[in-house]
Amino acid sequence: MSRLTAAMLAYVGLGVLTWLTITDTRLRAGTLLILGLFAFKSWVRRNDVMHPGGESETDESEAEQVSKPM
Numbered sequence: 001m002s003r004l005t006a007a008m009l010a011y012v013g014l015g016v017l018t019w020l021t022i023t024d025t026r027l028r029a030g031t032l033l034i035l036g037l038f039a040f041k042s043w044v045r046r047n048d049v050m051h052p053g054g055e056s057e058t059d060e061s062e063a064e065q066v067s068k069p070m
Helices: 003-021 025-050 057-067
Strands: none
Touching: 003 025
């Protein structure tokens, strides 16, 4: 089982516990929204973890050209 799968299962478990224990609908919705944002961030960051240093040499050279004054 990958770490991403374990994290997503943990977010689902926390979502179920939130749904079952929080009765106020606004508080429940806010909590589920925050959990969803954390899950989305974990899913998006998986690419950075799998491929560290994702910038290519052309990206770095373009960044240097932009930062140099003319």
